[in-house]
Amino acid sequence: MELHISGRGVVLSPAFRRRVEAKVARAARFLPKTSEARVVLELERYRHLAEVTLQAKGATLHAEGEAGDFYAAVDLAVENLARQARRRKDRIRARKPRRARRSGSPGPAETADPEVGLREGPESAEGPTEVPTEIVVRRLAAKPMSVDEALELMRGRSDGLLVFTNARSRRVNVLHRRPDGLVELVQPTG
Numbered sequence: 001m002e003l004h005i006s007g008r009g010v011v012l013s014p015a016f017r018r019r020v021e022a023k024v025a026r027a028a029r030f031l032p033k034t035s036e037a038r039v040v041l042e043l044e045r046y047r048h049l050a051e052v053t054l055q056a057k058g059a060t061l062h063a064e065g066e067a068g069d070f071y072a073a074v075d076l077a078v079e080n081l082a083r084q085a086r087r088r089k090d091r092i093r094a095r096k097p098r099r100a101r102r103s104g105s106p107g108p109a110e111t112a113d114p115e116v117g118l119r120e121g122p123e124s125a126e127g128p129t130e131v132p133t134e135i136v137v138r139r140l141a142a143k144p145m146s147v148d149e150a151l152e153l154m155r156g157r158s159d160g161l162l163v164f165t166n167a168r169s170r171r172v173n174v175l176h177r178r179p180d181g182l183v184e185l186v187q188p189t190g
Helices: 014-028 070-095 147-155
Strands: 002-008 034-044 047-056 059-067 118-120 130-132 143-145 161-166 172-177 183-186
Touching: 002 014, 014 034, 014 047, 014 070, 034 070, 047 070, 059 070, 143 147, 147 161, 147 172, 147 183
Parallel strands: 002 034, 143 161
Antiparallel strands: 034 047, 047 059, 118 130, 161 172, 172 183
């Protein structure tokens, strides 16, 4: 990461430059592939201003800080920048959930039984082969609503699945969008 520190009407000491470098590096760790950071320090009468700009892959973040001295101004600007970067990272994580690990301890994907998920393939000279299949468990809240309300909610969803409690029968129902575009209502029997 390239770091450019400049001061308008200010002479910067090497110790202050090192401190600014450390602060900006700490904020930049939240962003992937940070390419450049610019820090501009300016003195206007009694106001000490610090502007920090981070350029990363797909984002440019900018923050300003104003205080009685440059140390506090840089701290405020970097704190604001770190908050922006954290918020951006959290949004990306929420939009793009992590995939389950293939080996090691179980993560978000859970298997109900060790035997489940293994099926036998054609036998070969070495013996039977086993192909593992992952079972991903999604927890959905089944809200009570009518079938019409569920259809209306289904139109706004992109995943094609809606679990709800039928207000009339008090049973869990599932609306599923089929590959041909039709919506299928699944009701339990018995």
